[in-house]
Amino acid sequence: MTEAQAYDTDVFVDMIEAFRDLQATLCLVAPPPEATTELTATIEDVTNRLKEFEAPEGDRVARELGLRGIGHPVLVPYQATDMSDTGMLGSVTFSYAHMGSTNTVHGGVITMLFDDVLGMFVSRKGQPNSRTAFLKVNYRNTTPVNRELRMTASIDKIEGRKTFVTGTLSDGDIVCAEAEALFVQLLPGRP
Numbered sequence: 181m182t183e184a185q186a187y188d189t190d191v192f193v194d195m196i197e198a199f200r201d202l203q204a205t206l207c208l209v210a211p212p213p214e215a216t217t218e219l220t221a222t223i224e225d226v227t228n229r230l231k232e233f234e235a236p237e238g239d240r241v242a243r244e245l246g247l248r249g250i251g252h253p254v255l256v257p258y259q260a261t262d263m264s265d266t267g268m269l270g271s272v273t274f275s276y277a278h279m280g281s282t283n284t285v286h287g288g289v290i291t292m293l294f295d296d297v298l299g300m301f302v303s304r305k306g307q308p309n310s311r312t313a314f315l316k317v318n319y320r321n322t323t324p325v326n327r328e329l330r331m332t333a334s335i336d337k338i339e340g341r342k343t344f345v346t347g348t349l350s351d352g353d354i355v356c357a358e359a360e361a362l363f364v365q366l367l368p369g370r371p
């Protein structure tokens with residue numbers, strides 16, 4: 181993105197934050213039918229207004245790679261707080277939008293987070309243009325929503341086009357989930 185577009189990116193992230201708040205709030209309410217119908221129309225109005233700004237692949241802000249997890253409406257926003265060539269530390273706070281059973285995070289969302297975080301780390305410190313070949317997640321304990329959790333990622337081995345990585349998600353001293361994954365760098369010319 182150009183410098184002029186960087187400001188617009190910040191404004192876009194504000195909109196995504198507002199959308200995330202909507203998603204989390206939707207998981208907490210029980211509106212009566214009349215209010216639901218009225219709110220549905222309001223959401224449809226917003227969607228139709230946004231459609232006026234549809235853009236070609238490459239110009240879409242949510243797909244801006246540097247913003248992954250933060251500028252994307254579905255991915256989980258996380259912060260990478262420290263990154264070396266072989267390891268990464270980060271933090272993440274899940275919201276009510278990510279809830280499976282009461283106040284705990286849906287397992288599929290945790291797997292999505294690992295795919296995104298480990299994929300980002302492989303792109304930056306392993307081999308760019310890699311895709312997930314496998315991703316195994318062990319759920320060790322339930323994962324709470326609305327609590328800052330710690331993430332780690334590390335590159336264990338690189339063999340040819342293959343980067344083997346592991347990751348953890350912890351609540352203080354409690355390991356919530358662990359992941360191991362293989363990312364394979366695409367052959368030249370592969371879309």
Ligand SMILES: CCCCCCCCCCCC(=O)SCCNC(=O)CCNC(=O)[C@H](O)C(C)(C)COP(=O)(O)OP(=O)(O)OC[C@H]1O[C@@H](n2cnc3c(N)ncnc32)[C@H](O)[C@@H]1OP(=O)(O)O
Binds near residue numbers: 299304311
């Ligand atoms: C800065 C901002 C960043 C931004 C960063 C953005 C981060 C985003 C992260 C999201 C990442 C995704 O979700 S990606 C989307 C989900 N994943 C996919 O859709 C991938 C679908 N699968 C594929 O496209 C393909 O199977 C590939 C690319 C994974 C591999 O195909 P290929 O290139 O033809 O390679 P292939 O010859 O089959 O395999 C190469 C080597 O890997 C091994 N291998 C391949 N698959 C496996 C497997 N499942 N389990 C074990 N080993 C495997 C082979 O045995 C071989 O080993 P050897 O004989 O060489 O020893």
